[in-house]
Amino acid sequence: MTNEAGFLRLDSDWAPTEGAAGSLTLTLTNLSDRPLQNFRLAFTSHCRLDPDYQLRGANLVEQIYGYHMLEPPAGFALTRGSTWSVTADRLNYALQHYTDGLKSAYLVLEDGGIVPVASTPTTQNLESGVPRLEAPSGSRSRLPLGMPPVSILPFPMRIEVAGQRDPAGALYLLEGKHESELAFNAAGDLANRLFHSGPPLFGEVGGIACMARQADMAEEGYRIDFAANAVTVHAAGQKGFFYGFVTLGQILHAARDEPNEFTFPATGKIYDAPRFAWRGMLLDVARQVYEAKELLRVLDLLAWHKLNRFHLHLSDDEGWRLDIPGYPQLAKLAAWRGHGRAIPPLLGSPPECYGLVYSRADVAQLTGRAEQLFITIVPEIDIPGHSYSILQSIPELRDPAETGSYRGSPKNVLNPAIHKTYDFLQAVFDEVARLFPSVWIHVGGDEVSTDAWLDSPLARALMREHGWYDIRRLQSYFLHCVQEMTRNLGRRTGAWEEAALWGGIDARDSYLVAWKRSANGLALAEQGYDVVLAPGEAYYLDMAQSEDWWEPGASWAGTVPLERCYTYNPGGDWPEEMKARLLGVQACLWGENLHDRRLFDSMVIPRLWAIAESAWTPSAGKNLSRFTALHALAPRIGTRVRAP
Numbered sequence: 001m002t003n004e005a006g007f008l009r010l011d012s013d014w015a016p017t018e019g020a021a022g023s024l025t026l027t028l029t030n031l032s033d034r035p036l037q038n039f040r041l042a043f044t045s046h047c048r049l050d051p052d053y054q055l056r057g058a059n060l061v062e063q064i065y066g067y068h069m070l071e072p073p074a075g076f077a078l079t080r081g082s083t084w085s086v087t088a089d090r091l092n093y094a095l096q097h098y099t100d101g102l103k104s105a106y107l108v109l110e111d112g113g114i115v116p117v118a119s120t121p122t123t124q125n126l127e128s129g130v131p132r133l134e135a136p137s138g139s140r141s142r143l144p145l146g147m148p149p150v151s152i153l154p155f156p157m158r159i160e161v162a163g164q165r166d167p168a169g170a171l172y173l174l175e176g177k178h179e180s181e182l183a184f185n186a187a188g189d190l191a192n193r194l195f196h197s198g199p200p201l202f203g204e205v206g207g208i209a210c211m212a213r214q215a216d217m218a219e220e221g222y223r224i225d226f227a228a229n230a231v232t233v234h235a236a237g238q239k240g241f242f243y244g245f246v247t248l249g250q251i252l253h254a255a256r257d258e259p260n261e262f263t264f265p266a267t268g269k270i271y272d273a274p275r276f277a278w279r280g281m282l283l284d285v286a287r288q289v290y291e292a293k294e295l296l297r298v299l300d301l302l303a304w305h306k307l308n309r310f311h312l313h314l315s316d317d318e319g320w321r322l323d324i325p326g327y328p329q330l331a332k333l334a335a336w337r338g339h340g341r342a343i344p345p346l347l348g349s350p351p352e353c354y355g356l357v358y359s360r361a362d363v364a365q366l367t368g369r370a371e372q373l374f375i376t377i378v379p380e381i382d383i384p385g386h387s388y389s390i391l392q393s394i395p396e397l398r399d400p401a402e403t404g405s406y407r408g409s410p411k412n413v414l415n416p417a418i419h420k421t422y423d424f425l426q427a428v429f430d431e432v433a434r435l436f437p438s439v440w441i442h443v444g445g446d447e448v449s450t451d452a453w454l455d456s457p458l459a460r461a462l463m464r465e466h467g468w469y470d471i472r473r474l475q476s477y478f479l480h481c482v483q484e485m486t487r488n489l490g491r492r493t494g495a496w497e498e499a500a501l502w503g504g505i506d507a508r509d510s511y512l513v514a515w516k517r518s519a520n521g522l523a524l525a526e527q528g529y530d531v532v533l534a535p536g537e538a539y540y541l542d543m544a545q546s547e548d549w550w551e552p553g554a555s556w557a558g559t560v561p562l563e564r565c566y567t568y569n570p571g572g573d574w575p576e577e578m579k580a581r582l583l584g585v586q587a588c589l590w591g592e593n594l595h596d597r598r599l600f601d602s603m604v605i606p607r608l609w610a611i612a613e614s615a616w617t618p619s620a621g622k623n624l625s626r627f628t629a630l631h632a633l634a635p636r637i638g639t640r641v642r643a644p
Contacts, residue, residue: 007032008115010043012102012122014095021091024049024101026070028084028117036078038110041086042069042339043119044103044348046554046592050090058086065317065388065409067344069108096555097544098122098131099593103348106339114339114351121550129550133598142261143629149263151254151630152247153609154306154616155623156272161226163266167255169207170200171248174230176241180212183241186372191249193300194635198256201249208264210248212241220308221273224248226265239374243306247272250304254633276570278532278584279615280309280378281608286316286389287347287591289355292362296369301635303373305612310370311378311442311586314358317388317412318346321358322435326427331357333393342392348595363435371437378494379436381428382444384478385452388412390424397421399456413448416478417458426485433489440511441491443482445499448475476503483510494532500524511583515540522574525581534586536560538568539611541589541603552599554592566610566627569619587611606631 009029016022024047030036041058045066049055055070062069070086078084095101101122107115121131143149148159173184188202195201208231215223215234222244223234233244247270254262281302283290290298295312302310314321320334333342336355345351358366370377388410391398399415414421432441453459453474463474475498483493483505493510497520500512507528514521518535525531536543536557543560544553551559571582587608594600609631613622 008107008117010041010102010105010117010119012045012120013126014101014122014124016094016125017089020089021047021094023087023089024091024095024122025085025087026102027086028078030078030080030082030084033080035080036107036109037076039078039115040069040071040108041105041117042067042108042345042351043105043117044068044345045122046100046103046347047095048092049088050092053088053090056087056089057084062344064344065346066103067346095122095124096547096549097551097553098124098129098549099544099552099554103595104345104350106345106351108339116351124549127549131550132548132552132602133596134602141625141628144623144625147623147626147629148265149261150251150265151258151262151633152250152270153627153630153634154613155621155626155630156247156270157618157621158271159268161265161268161270163268164255164263165208165228165266167208167252167259167264168199170203171208171210171231171245171252172203172205174205174209174211176210176212177214179238180233180235180241183235183238184210184212184245186242187245187249190246190300190303190373191253194304195253201252202245208252210245218273220277222247222270223272224270226268228266242374243272246304246306254630257633274306274616275618276582276584276615278309278586279307279612280311280532280584280586281307281611282311282313282380282534282586282588282590284313284316284589284591284594285321286313286319286382288594289319291356292358292365295366297637299366299369299373299375301637302375304635305609306616307612308375309378309584309586310375311380311588313380313382313590315381315383315389316386318343319355320389320393321356322363322428322431323357323359324428324431327394327424329393330390334389343389347592360435367435367437376438376440377436378438378440378442379432380442380444380494381425381432382446383425383482384414384416384444384475385412385446385448386444387414390414394424397424399458401458402453402456411452413452414478415453415456415459416474416481417453417456417462422481422485425482429482429485429489433491439492440494441486441489442494442513443479443486443499444496445475445479445505446496446515448498470502472502475501476505479505497521497524500527500529513586515588518568518570521571521582522578525574525578528581530581530583532583532586533570534588535568536588538565539585539587541587541607542591542593545603545607552593553603560607562607562610562628563624565607566614566622566624568614570614572619585611585615601636605636606634609634 011027058070098121105117105119191201211232213234222240225232235241255264323331335357337343338353339351486493511530513532521531521533544551
């Protein structure tokens with residue numbers, strides 16, 4: 001880096017145009033004490049400039065997804081205090097929010113040196129505003145009249161409580177056997193990590209006595225009996241006891257934190273069991289970097305709200321996160337982005353080397369914590385599409401005779417006709433199975449262009465060999481081969497909804513995630529697939545929460561305010577005979593717009609807790625007013641929770 005930091009600024013403005021995607025104008029201002037010549041401007045954005053359309057004021061030298069490099073006209077000098085403006089009159093889509101625009105920028109000098117550029121959020125029609133970066137405030141509504149004065153989220157199936165007792169003392173286990181002791185300790189350790197200041201919620205003898213009793217009920221269900229001498233948790237085993245003790249921890253925390261509104265009951269009962277077996281969240285760790293300690297924190301928050309699946313999206317075009325024996329290129333090249341590297345800076349990442357590889361020790365720590373919290377980590381290797389990072393690091397997986405690109409992007413799809421592809425994937429899934437005990441391995445299968453292999457002679461030869469006339473049959477062939485790999489490892493296959501197309505993967509030993517529209521889930525179930533619902537219009541946490549320009553997020557599935565997220569009723573319109581195919585629900589948080597980590601809390605919370613309530617609480621037991629009164633008491637990722 002040179003010493004120009006802070007002396008160059010890149011502003012951007014998007015202007016809508018009738019019948020088109022609008023125009024984007026970039027303005028670079030030189031605030032340094034010297035002129036600049038023979039430079040190039042690199043910037044990242046979510047939108048893309050049309051590579052076949054001439055810019056006004058510059059030439060497009062390079063484009064890879066949202067990474068662009070521009071050069072000014074020959075002989076141009078950016079003198080002190082002057083500006084250079086570039087306008088793109090054709091974009092790949094019409095911008096809806098500031099996060100669709102500029103994310104980061106830097107200059108490349110003639111000698112190869114890098115100069116940082118301060119980039120400002122993209123405006124619309126030059127109208128000023130402030131991005132909504134911070135998490136929502138802690139203010140909340142009052143508990144509706146007639147509601148029991150206890151804070152439990154997700155709310156239980158049935159609650160009948162009365163009176164109150166002093167919440168000053170901690171919960172302690174007076175009587176219980178081995179399974180309930182393990183569950184009590186796990187709940188106590190969880191609470192201590194989440195609420196590290198103030199007196200502990202779980203402790204030694206002298207506070208609120210708890211007893212545990214074995215009972216014949218659903219595996220994750222529990223019953224709590226409140227009495228003057230002790231609180232008794234009934235459950236079939238460790239999972240039920242754990243959720244019962246977490247509920248007691250939530251009640252006690254609220255009674256201490258908001259004593260004028262919430263109590264710890266003196267008498268009564270709570271009956272509870274989850275609505276769905278699959279209660280999950282996906283986190284995209286390929287597009288942005290999350291250290292293992294951050295994922296541990298997310299696991300804790302999921303468990304506190306009785307979510308039990310953590311879907312790790314470990315690979316994508318922009319990054320790869322595991323070290324695979326026999327393929328050191330992945331850890332060396334595919335895991336990192338930066339100027340001059342195999343993968344350029346993308347999605348707001350800096351020109352310096354940016355990335356991360358999870359070690360075996362990292363994964364062991366994550367899976368160990370997940371096991372303690374009764375969470376299954378579901379690993380995803382997204383193939384055959386979304387594989388640009390793989391192909392950039394292992395070019396021999398490409399057909400050398402293949403040409404062309406599609407959708408304004410480089411080829412990013414593994415080729416089903418290259419034998420080395422399957423050798424590579426066998427090594428990957430062998431390692432994934434060693435690292436993750438999950439019975440499920442998710443293999444992606446989404447967003448493969450319908451012309452992905454048209455320019456590959458090897459792919460066309462494979463089609464002739466099998467007598468196929470539709471190029472799309474190659475996707476089904478590929479996924480069937482992958483499914484056989486996972487079966488041979490004793491695992492079940494997960495995939496996105498597109499895996500049912502063009503012959504589809506075998507519905508036995510698999511599940512599909514319906515993400516495009518809620519109605520697609522029922523269509524998959526009717527084809528015999530087990531289904532997890534994660535519709536973009538309700539459960540995608542990267543969707544913007546309003547139509548305001550300064551609201552962060554995407555809008556391809558519309559806006560997803562808290563009310564829409566909470567009131568969506570998964571499977572509510574499914575016929576009774578199909579409901580056995582509905583495994584449950586999953587929130588998805590994709591990383592395209594999370595280059596600013598301050599956005600995490602504001603985009604995740606409280607919408608994730610709304611999804612947790614839909615996953616656990618019967619539809620008839622949900623109440624939006626009650627939920628809005630309770631969710632502010634929940635811990636947050638960045639503001640009230642520290643890394644363990």
